[in-house]
Amino acid sequence: MTDLDSINALFRRWQRSVPLTDDDKRAVRALPWSRKAYARDAYLVREGQPTKVCTVLIDGFAFRQKLVTDGARQIISIHIPGELLDIQNCLLGIADHNVQALNRCTVGVIPKDSLVRLTEERPNVRRAIWLDSLIDSSIFREWVVNVGRRDAKERIAHLLCELASRLKAAGLVEDATYQFPLTQEQIGDATGLTPVHTNRTLQTLRRAGLISLSKQRLSILDWDGLAATGDFSDRYLHQAV
């Protein structure tokens, strides 16, 4: 990549749990990076495609999704800068889900072989990647619970808490009001709800004084209340410092 500083989000994330030496960082920087930009809704990975590269989100948001036969879409996770979008592509031969840009975003791309080689050579990096993917897994598990055993109000409250919590831990937001790039349809796709019901549920949360959300700006007015409504505890994010 021309702008090597873009990798810093990645380092910051990894170093939350694993110490990286200068040699580690040099090795990561020395990978054959290429930089790529995607428009809103563009596909970064398509289910069924052979996997060749691994992608780090540098700027903007992305999400993973799968489509069912009747055309409905389920969003499986939402990603913020500094996260690896498709680490499973390093070992699995065929992509098992789609990755899409949530808004205009830029990513760093590494051929999967070089990344695998790096993990062989740099134990700290390996450990950081391993840990990251285990946390990924934990988030998937929580999402199964969210769509499986919570009602609409709880699901959406939980989703908002998770995103806020992760953004805060990543140092990407400071206060309780910040840019929130999901449309109501996308919130619905992430929670297994229709856009109509998502809309009504958001109104309920607003009327309860828990959030204010309009024009892509979200304010969490009552964190404890929202967390209680969404049955949210941040343990599954494993981001304790």
Add this chain to the structure above:
Amino acid sequence: MTDLDSINALFRRWQRSVPLTDDDKRAVRALPWSRKAYARDAYLVREGQPTKVCTVLIDGFAFRQKLVTDGARQIISIHIPGELLDIQNCLLGIADHNVQALNRCTVGVIPKDSLVRLTEERPNVRRAIWLDSLIDSSIFREWVVNVGRRDAKERIAHLLCELASRLKAAGLVEDATYQFPLTQEQIGDATGLTPVHTNRTLQTLRRAGLISLSKQRLSILDWDGLAATGDFSDRYLHQAV
């Protein structure tokens, strides 16, 4: 473990994708294994507990679950012999979900530090474990889709297809009729349904001539029909040989 052959299920599973040398196997056998038996419904891991060991399922079935505040339970995955139940315990300090025995089962237990050390020393083993946990992740993703975007009939059909497919790939069943240890309540907990509705939905599947299920024995009478009903494709299991 007194009976070292119990590890064979593990080796068979790993070798589906990664070749293991005799040295690799010796190293795995040399780990400080202990063997443990659990009664039906016994807890192997409890959410919130510090993690100290890693567990391989040797015989019987187990499942992972989380409880929500109102007491409802969501089953997150179901495990068959040869699978690692809690590999995330190697790196994450606190368990983020519960693991329970589905029926009477026996497991092999390894202190997590020894397993971590083994992954440092044996690249093949490391690769096998990594791959396994990536497939785990893929299954979680599919479950999010299952409970998020499929109706009751589809969810249950999908669950039955997944289990059948995994059991077959593991060489644990031969024909279309085999022991199926889930109660209807557990099927409901795995699909985000109530036991009552699970019961009615199973009757629908029976009446459609797709399955026969009674007294813990499942027959898939029409695989293609069941797979179509459940929108099932085995790609996400990554078990192609």
Add this chain to the structure above:
DNA sequence: CGTTAATTTGAGACCATTCAATTTCGGTGG
């Protein structure tokens, strides 16, 4: 053979969906 767990059935209520229409927002070109 008794006791508990698991399955099954019925009826009514409710949460979420569907379908359709309206309003507001955001971006673009004249």
Add this chain to the structure above:
DNA sequence: CCACCGAAATTGAATGGTCTCAAATTAACG
């Protein structure tokens, strides 16, 4: 800067899938 346009958000009403509560039946087990 305003007019226009498509996308997103909002509203209404009717339908429907799933839940709840309760009771009956059957299976599992010591």
